[in-house]
Amino acid sequence: MSEKVKVTIDGITVEVEPGTSILNAARQIGGDIVPPAMCYYSKLEGSGGKCRTCLVKVSKGSEKDPRPMPKLVASCRTGVMDGMEVQNITSPEVIEARKGVVEILLINHPLDCPVCDQAGECHLQDLSFEHGVADTRYEFERRTFERIDIGDKIQLHMNRCILCYRCVYTADQITEGRVHGVLGRGDASEISTYIEKAIDNDFSGNVIDVCPVGALTDKTFRFKNRVWFTKPVDAHRDCPKCKGKVTLWYKGEEVLRVTGRKDQFGEVEDFICNTCRFETKNTSDWVIEGPRHIAHTSVISANHYEIAPTPVIKKNQVLIEANKIEFDRATKV
């Protein structure tokens, strides 16, 4: 392999393979300096460059050409150069630009979070909480659409769509025959399945997981519960079609929904098939691995326990046992 290149993001230097994007270099560092991404999805080839939330400032182009880049660049689409210096959260210009991007994304997005099933795990919600302004300056009517059923398991709320194209790339790459695309241009563009043709592919359910907002939602989970009242548990099963590694979302004894396992950037680790997602909603179908790790910043972490609490008196065997029983009760859904 060729030599690694050095890139400095917000003062933290990291060595990455040449050809890595700035966003992925930042993800290797991790933490607060990772630019948010609404459209880029590392598992989807060709995604990115649409939403502009990952804008960063390149204050030094490279070691050979130290001039800064004239404009803010989309970090998911810009490759790193040796000696590049990037500013993300340390640049007020970037913060300001991101605020503008969020405002643009929210122009047509309805504020129906109390109704939306994605609330609590919605990236746009996080983003607008962090960067957005409380008011909108938009004075015109938001575009509205009727709800569309894509097959009998997936529902499309075109109102909420931010046109990130993730679902289109998913349909393109995960499935063979694409029946899902974007019609129209600019302000008139909309996600469509070509005359509401149902997706029959085994992996079509993954468009729900990749959607950063609540535009594509699971019809079997529609209005069942809020995500923060359900308990995520990792589980697996022998699936002939996919790896079968999923997260089950429990409420009481009941599995309300099944999703792929999402990492810290909100991307699924493995795509799962529709049988795993929609048809196997019994505990007996799965081998439970344990509670899913949820970041403490997420609302889902409320009343979510992952490790056994330390006993009050460490040597008292009775209390240790009692704690174990209590922990089992709390985690065993």
Added chain:
Amino acid sequence: MNFWERLYLPAIFQGMGITFRHMFKKKETVFYPEVQREFSENWRGMHSLKRDEQGRERCTACGLCALSCPAEAITMIAAERQKGEEQLYREEKYAAVYEINMLRCIFCGLCEEACPKEAIYLDGPIVPADYLRKDFIYGKDKLVEEPMKLS
């Protein structure tokens, strides 16, 4: 102690005097529940689920009240509004079941603050006493505001 003090009579009459004087003073107590004291501005009593100007229920079962509740007193089950129910519910989702356990509730008012739809207010009276625990779980029949009377 001299003779008069040993007799105790002056002390007794003095005490009686104080007691009799109180019979003519204004009473500090009220005969609840026939008479109700005036509540202060920021009084937090029983919850009520509000309706909008058109008499539709405002609650959309978003669960933020239940999330904010430190006593975990609130539970709800959401349902989708069907065609023809637009007069009953404001949003496409509504609370089919909405229960508050009044024995758990600490009347902190966080649910009121969390509500994005201005649907819940703690503007009611004192929650009445009862005999059975199950009777303290208030459902929508007790919580939802009466629809406005047509005048």
